[in-house]
Amino acid sequence: MSVAAVTSRVAEIQGVLAQLGAGRATGSSGAAFRTSLDGALAATATATAATSGAAAGSSPGGARVVAEAEKYLGVPYVWGGTDPDSGLDCSGLVQLVYRNLGIDLPRVSRDQAQAGRPVASLAEAQPGDLLAFNSPVSHIAIYAGDGMMIEAPRPGLAVRLTAVDGDLTAIRRVLPESAPGVAGRASTQVSSVPYADLFNRAAATYGVDATLLSAIARQESGYRPGAVSPAGAQGLMQLMPATARGLGVTDSFDPAQAVDGAARLVRDLLDRFGRTDLALAAYNAGPGAVLRYDGIPPYPETQNYVRSVLAMVGGDL
Incomplete structure (x- = not known):
């Protein structure tokens, strides 16, 4: 493991220890959780034609990223975890989700926070963007839209959908600017209807x-x-x-x-x-x-x- 990778893991440990006392706001549960999740899934349509989900075999869009991340809701947090059968940490979740969609990301959160392109603010974030927290970066999550994120938070909690909170220090877009096969598909047109x-x-x-x-x-x-x-x-x-x-x-x-x-x-x-x-x-x-x-x-x-x-x-x- 490189010195940079070791340093990043140390930073992650420090971040976890800091969060144990303060904690994060817990996600919704029961019907409220389901409502929040449905809202977040609906909000994945934020992506424009340039970043919308592509057909199978082409670049994924934000909806597919969020749907893939949703599969791991409830998986327990395990520091260093990369296997959903035993547990995931924050960067393990992010790497797994994107790898399943054909996009390779670095293993640790600090390096993941350098991937792709910067997004100026949460107001401009789109579903599928990476949200990095703390300086140096020690936590990372996947934006689900509508002010929500999917994260593997800390020991004792599981992968969850929750409101974006904490010291947000970077937003990165790793999805391609243009997904193949979106525009220009053949489609029947209409003539004698309103609009x-x-x-x-x-x-x-x-x-x-x-x-x-x-x-x-x-x-x-x-x-x-x-x-x-x-x-x-x-x-x-x-x-x-x-x-x-x-x-x-x-x-x-x-x-x-x-x-x-x-x-x-x-x-x-x-x-x-x-x-x-x-x-x-x-x-x-x-x-x-x-x-x-x-x-x-x-x-x-x-x-x-x-x-x-x-x-x-x-x-x-």
């Missing part, structure tokens, strides 16, 4: 079939840009306020912003789940629900939603 130009433009940009986007708008709002649901979803594409914020949509009632944001969300869900029906289920019920049930959730509303949208597009996407 056809917006659907066609988004289809050309993000590779989401325009007929699918149009069908979602019809099902969600009946093409009404001022629609508001009883649950608080807004606009043409019925984006929830938290989801809209995660997508960078400042006005869900603006059809151009709504369609662009929804197209990025649908692209991300298609890349993540690999099937149109599952992507639609996630759009309606949230990615967490699809993960929990390993398929379309047994909610009548969601099942009817998926059937209805697929019927509009012919069911063959």
Whole structure:
């Protein structure tokens, strides 16, 4: 092991010892935990076309990073741990998640905090970015979006989803600036529907079939840009306020912003789940629900939603 690596591990030990007394705010539990997790998963759609999840065999996007990290929730913290069967430390978790997605990172947190490109502030962070803490760096986590992170915190705790806190000293983006195979995919266009130009433009940009986007708008709002649901979803594409914020949509009632944001969300869900029906289920019920049930959730509303949208597009996407 190099001198730099030994020094970094010593710094990690010091950070752990310092945290034993002070501790971090614990993550949510029960229903509150599930709500936070669903919110974080929805917020992974923050990534734009340049950093959105790519299809299998191409570069991963933020949604895939967060989904991969989520697999290890509950794994106990073990200093020096790199095996999820026995335990993980903070840098072991980060290295494992990215290695599973085909990206090699250094072993220790201080070196991981030098990987990729710097991000100026948490306000500009995207899901999948690395969050480094303390100086010298002794802790690292994966940003999940919406002010949340996934971390292996310290002895006695397990890998968890929790609010970003602590002495945040660096944010690094290791995902590529442009993921292959996002823009320029062939997609059917629409002509005789409201906002056809917006659907066609988004289809050309993000590779989401325009007929699918149009069908979602019809099902969600009946093409009404001022629609508001009883649950608080807004606009043409019925984006929830938290989801809209995660997508960078400042006005869900603006059809151009709504369609662009929804197209990025649908692209991300298609890349993540690999099937149109599952992507639609996630759009309606949230990615967490699809993960929990390993398929379309047994909610009548969601099942009817998926059937209805697929019927509009012919069911063959």
